[in-house]
Amino acid sequence: MQRLNIVITGHVDHGKSTLIGRLLADTDSLPQGKLESVKKMCENNARPFEYAFLLDALADEQKQGITIDSARVFFQSKKREYIIIDAPGHIEFLKNMISGASRAEAALLLIDAKEGVAENSKRHGMLLSLLGIKQVAIVVNKMDLVNFSEIAFTKLKVEYSEYLATLGIKSDIFIPISAREGVNLIEHSASTPWYKGPTVLEILDSFKSVEEKENDDFRMPLQDVYKFTRDNDDRRIYAGTVTSGELNVGDEVVFYPSLKRSKVASIESFNTEVKTSVKESEAVGFTLQTQIYVRNGDVVARADQSAPKVSNRFEANLFWLGAKPLELDKPYKIKIGSAQSTIYLEEIKRVIDGDTLDRADEPSVGRHEAACVIFRVHDLLAMELFAENQKLGRFVIVDEYDIAGGGIITEVLEQYTTRRTKALHVNSVLVDKASESTEFEEELFALLRKHFPHQFN
């Protein structure tokens, strides 16, 4: 059965956990007895039952009444299976919310009809756009508190649409609901006779799975090269996971950024029938007709298809979660596809926060802020625009030991060649020398193996 990852976002207390709990209950997706046992637990502790308790399984959370991490719950409609990520709305937990949202293919954004647009309604909207999640429906909750008034609903819709327009998001899907009362979740309700649009479940079923999108050109970030030495086996297996497209035995492949090329001799897989072709999302290994020396992290493409871009500079939308701010000219680590390199923040074009949206001339990007920035990378990297290739157009930044930020590439810029980077270039020449020497060693090793095979068994 098909699966879709969705995230529920919105300001704290606007009803996210209630919505999910109620969806689980009304679609019979709860384990038998769960609803009763939670109701009973509430009764025993003399507190009112909340649908949110079904999710907030951690004991700590029930005490504090807030969701600490992005819990994942499974739920099923007639059409398919869903993994719902219940994102915490509380600002301190933003990083968890982003962990949750980054896996999502679609999102619901909840706004409390009575309280109206709040700080995180805006911030989450902006983050969804930064994360590149295009399928977003706005759910106006707690309509019971405004007497299911169409006027109140329309007013909120106009206000939030205007905000979304400033982010470049066009969403015309707004659904008036009451999560607690189950209004417009599965079926249309008599409480809102004026509403003719889809219910929450209908809109979920209408979202497209990312997998449904048509095939792109072949790409595979090189994870590793496996060499065998036993019994004179001198196969080199180039291994990785195909992120898009298809590869066949006989295809000519090009490695980026090194531009080395060869033809696929065989596709290797463990414990299966012989394969002559592999496609998106398969973890594979292949051998080449000629032995070439490439680095882990290189991106493999087909010579007869489009090429990824190669540069050491790019512009990106970024969100920062690190305890320390992101600073100019300080070394960080970038991880993109299976490549890693040192990266420097070259310019902060603007910092975006939930309210003001645009602040220029900032010296750094602080925790929980988003920004439009330019990075320069120590090594040349193969990269793509997020809009053209999601998997190779997004990256994370590591500060010390932790992932401290993530972003999507919006523009690949011209390579850095001014005098200021001369020092950088000298460094990367040194790095190249180092990798040449391992190439030399490997060639020597191959030669030795050929002439003295008995030494290698």
Add this chain to the structure above:
Amino acid sequence: MNGSPYTGVIVGVRADEEGSRSKERVFSARDEKSEWDASTQPPELWNQYKTDFAPGTHVRIHPLLEWTELNIWEYIERENIPIINLYFDQGNGKRYRSLGCFPCTAPVDSVARNPKEIIEELTSGKFKDIAERSGRAQDKDGGGTLEALRKEGYM
């Protein structure tokens, strides 16, 4: 795991098993005291995981976090993986669905004798809507017990 020479352990926990497990990360770091704090975990974005660690860190790696109970049985069936027969009908119409220590694990009523029959039971049969670990005692008691165990470093 304290005092052992290992710096990491690969564990088969899954998000669909139980509430506190649904909040785990694929790479989950424990400090020197082996403690787990759900609220301060660094994020995992897309398929980029936390792979840099301070000296002294102990790592739990959960490669199957996103799998479901059904996925596990489908995989066992497809790859013909040998498993302990306690998971199958013991001849008395009972089998174990989840295995822990002797006193805290109870069998369930089932006549499934092989992975195929278990898959049938999970997809359309009697266990479609019943939690896998419903036979495990530590998940009861108000639901906080397993979380407490995880904080103390249990898996």
